[in-house]
Amino acid sequence: MKKKLMLATLTAAMLTGLLAAHSAAAAEESDIEYIKEKGSLIVGITDFAPMDFKDDDGKWIGFDAELAEKVAEDLGVKAEFVEIDWDNKILELNNKSIDCVWNGMTLTPEVMESMETTNAYLNNAQVVVMPEASAKDYDTVELLKSLQFAVEAGSAGEAAAKENGFEYTALAAQSDTLLEVKSGTSDASIIDLLMADAMIGEGTSYPDLTHTIELTKEEYGVGCRKDSDLAQFINDEFASLYKDGTMTSIAETYDVAAALIEQK
Numbered sequence: 001m002k003k004k005l006m007l008a009t010l011t012a013a014m015l016t017g018l019l020a021a022h023s024a025a026a027a028e029e030s031d032i033e034y035i036k037e038k039g040s041l042i043v044g045i046t047d048f049a050p051m052d053f054k055d056d057d058g059k060w061i062g063f064d065a066e067l068a069e070k071v072a073e074d075l076g077v078k079a080e081f082v083e084i085d086w087d088n089k090i091l092e093l094n095n096k097s098i099d100c101v102w103n104g105m106t107l108t109p110e111v112m113e114s115m116e117t118t119n120a121y122l123n124n125a126q127v128v129v130m131p132e133a134s135a136k137d138y139d140t141v142e143l144l145k146s147l148q149f150a151v152e153a154g155s156a157g158e159a160a161a162k163e164n165g166f167e168y169t170a171l172a173a174q175s176d177t178l179l180e181v182k183s184g185t186s187d188a189s190i191i192d193l194l195m196a197d198a199m200i201g202e203g204t205s206y207p208d209l210t211h212t213i214e215l216t217k218e219e220y221g222v223g224c225r226k227d228s229d230l231a232q233f234i235n236d237e238f239a240s241l242y243k244d245g246t247m248t249s250i251a252e253t254y255d256v257a258a259a260l261i262e263q264k
Contacts, residue, residue: 031228032075035099041072044084044098046152046173050198050254051104052081063122063254068102070246071237085172087154090114093225100230101223104192106156111223116231120219121238121247123259126160127196127211129181130188135212138188144213147187150177157190160215166190175199178206190215194256219261238263 035041043065045052051064060081072079084092089101093115106124107117128144138144141164151157153170157177161168169186171177177189178199196211198204224230241247242263251257 029227031099031225031230032233035075035077035230039077040080041068041075041077041100042080042082042098043068043103044089044092044101045081045103046083046086047175048104048173048192048195050194050256052102063250063256064102064104066250066253067241067247068100070241071234074237075233086152087170089154089223093223096225099224100234104194104220105223106192106218107221108156108159108218111221114226115223116226116228117224118222118231118234119238119263120221120261121263122194122220122256123261124218124220125193125214126157126190126216126218127193128188128213128215129178129191129196129200129209129211131181131208132210133208134187135210139212141213141215144188150180150186150189152177152191156216156218157192160190164215178209181209182206194259198255235263 045060045064047053048062050062052060052062055061065079065081068081069079082098084098092098093101101115104122104124105111107120111117130138130147138147145165147166149161149166149168151161151168151170152174153172155174157174158168158170169180171180174191174195177186177191180186181189193211193214200206200209200211222231222234224234238247247263248257248260251260
């Protein structure tokens, strides 16, 4: 009888230990708990108006930046923005150099296979940007094939260039591609429509550039580590911020309200 009692006690103790170990492992695997413990949500970005860009005081602002700050606040932490090499975004995420990629990121098959992504929250397209004076001469994809393009490495713009058989140079950021076109080093670039609306044309630093053909239709999402619980938290935040009008208000501030996707 004593042996049975001792065995039962030992079994119960082992079970308790296993449950405790499982709980500890689960907590360790929770990105939300990890972020709360260190007190900051590290957001991987590039300089990309109107999503993430610096104001005159050097503070990161933009539609994505403000949304990220709202989510961080509800997590009880501060948002910290870190510029990354866009081509290395998956590596940065998996190395825990950043906690999420929140920078007008297109939900491509590669991204969705490599990351835990949120629901789509903005519509977008990849567009051709070139000097307005020559735009009328290149109004079809076939005609564009004679041009030299500049694209951001690892971006949806680079994917569009490959898909259409364009000759191109891959650069570190979308903003760099505009400088290439302005200087005449490249004939055209491929960038996000939302960026084109914000950064080229009258009243901008690129008044002589215009966007022409839309090569793709796409959607933006936020990327977290694979199987991270942070993605669902952000989805819940999106639904709440959309319902109370916060998301629409921020979108109107940065002129992207027309691209906003309803969140449920």
